Amino acid sequence: MSIVNENFLRLDGRYLFQEIEKRVRAHTQSSPQARIIRMGIGDVTCPLVPCVISAMHRAVDDLSHADTFRGYGPERGYLWLREAIAQQDYASRGVVVSPNEIYVSDGAKSDTGNITDLFSPTAVVGIPDPVYPVYVDTNVMSGRTVIGLPSDEANDFVPLPPDDRRLDIVYLCYPNNPTGAVITREALTRWVDYALRTGTIILYDSAYEAFIRDAALPHSIFEIEGARHCAIEFRSFSKTAGFTGVRCAYTVIPHELHVTASNGASVRLSSLWERRQGCKFNGASYVSQRAAEAVCSPEGRAAVQAQTDHYLSTARMIRERLQQMGLRPCGGLHSPYVWAHTPEGMDSWTFFDLMLREAGVVVTPGEGFGACGRGRFRLSAFADADDAREAMDCMERVIKN
């Protein structure tokens, strides 16, 4: 018997973005003069907004004086931040979430991965395909069976709940990464009703909700009746406010959310998460939490909305250009991501290599997001607007030849 967790050995080769980096590095080493425009990874490029910068400077100053110094904060985050989130991200949209149901962390990637600690290795997990690859990998690491839920044009990129098998846990992410698709209230209600009927837990990733511009679309799963009994929601300041280097996110676990243990006991999932975080986490950085608090202020909200508006105008331009190229794009309207077909069904890594070599543009190969990503690719609007236009010109030139 080995002492190693052998589930790691079942993981597919390399993590998608590490593989992309490797290929880009090899290209720039062989062609050091080549201009490269990165439209691949979903990293923001705009600097932090002024009121966030001021809040961070004040927080640093707090740490320089004994009477305002802060050491360990609460593992679940400072109350002032959790109150600001409950008010600005939920109450302002008519959704009741208590500050005590909010768990602040260093990132939604940590939370969506670490939440798997709470579940049995025998739980069956439904994951849409294509998908952000870490949902799959973190479950494979824990030995769970993953069922792919295909999503494509046929179902508007929103899989239906399966009627032929039970899912213990299901991941949903809308606006979606990588497809940029959104979910309607009706489709989300169908999932909540299914979960309530079958005892499924929905892990709802709404990291991109700040990009929604259609008032009819839900920002939170807790806008849907019954969701407090079946869902956990993940949110992040990364894409909302450019915090990919600052690191601050949060997870909402409603008090009502229980699962039944084998001995019949009813177990509150929030109590397990508190215990998990109490043992394996020591709170997000004080400076990052003050930065996040500033995002929740009226001034902060206006400033970060101007920033997401800017990214959305780039996304729309990308969508239109891909449309003109005949690549049948999806997304880009309420999302920074545009998902499209490769020309003539070309293999997505072949297309990646072609775009890198001939157009000097880094795209994300669809295959890295699952089997349904074959012959597709993702572009991210988190680029400089001029760079993005130039990238479209370069791609068009290569594709037309």
Add this chain to the structure above:
Amino acid sequence: MSIVNENFLRLDGRYLFQEIEKRVRAHTQSSPQARIIRMGIGDVTCPLVPCVISAMHRAVDDLSHADTFRGYGPERGYLWLREAIAQQDYASRGVVVSPNEIYVSDGAKSDTGNITDLFSPTAVVGIPDPVYPVYVDTNVMSGRTVIGLPSDEANDFVPLPPDDRRLDIVYLCYPNNPTGAVITREALTRWVDYALRTGTIILYDSAYEAFIRDAALPHSIFEIEGARHCAIEFRSFSKTAGFTGVRCAYTVIPHELHVTASNGASVRLSSLWERRQGCKFNGASYVSQRAAEAVCSPEGRAAVQAQTDHYLSTARMIRERLQQMGLRPCGGLHSPYVWAHTPEGMDSWTFFDLMLREAGVVVTPGEGFGACGRGRFRLSAFADADDAREAMDCMERVIKN
């Protein structure tokens, strides 16, 4: 079959420090005027040193301009920080550690907990008793069998490797939390030799190495020959430089460290950790990494050493006062912690309640650290020096009565 990880249900009641907080809160609610001096939790109180504050302000400014903005950093930390650590924390003491063997994170609590993802649930784990409770709890959460290794006056608080049973993994922490004891090169060599002989992995927590003042004592397990083949080391800026609210730490996994899988394949533990972090972590905050870099500068090192000197002088005072009270203290010489006997073998929670109620002092009950902590308690020197003296006066008054 339940979908919940039922190992959580095997955990002992509450997490130690959460229980302490609950009792302190109940006391302050019933006696709102009572003065309370906290000598319990190991949280720092001195503000950050000036060159760290300056570095953090500069880092915040970097985030305010498009040309210096930083989004996602490398999951393992920026190279400039890993190079500074390799030089200042290892090369300067004659220990060769490559920057590529260093993994920067948001905290040693995260790393010592998350490292358990790499091991099989069937691995047998040896953990000294008394001990920082999260080593035990994180392994219980993953379903592992934990073997306690008693440490007390009889073995100078350093357990010997067992000769009657195999340990797959063993945790060692020196200078120790909670006892404040140190390990000699000879004793550490005995553990390394044992691990090499039996294929055991040593998880070495040296979060308190900055408090060592005896040149003969090892700061790193990698000062011991052969350790690169059997050990992982955890370090933190939390206690070294007052970063408990800033959040920055690191883990060293040598390239030589391999384990054998059931199929006979040799697996590099660093590659599993890279995959784990690639899926469940997105790097420490940029501002925190710049702060840590400043700690590694000559100016930073001098300033933080003055701070640990200050805490150590408080620790020595506490040790002397407890000695005078007849409570047979250990630690406090190369550690901010002092470990002592309760008067007349009093139960440690009873002593906690007595000290809280009658002396207004928060101690940490030894029992919270394991069975060997019965009739013991821990005091932390991370307090204001005047407060600490007052706390000793108050405790002495109650104990003498």
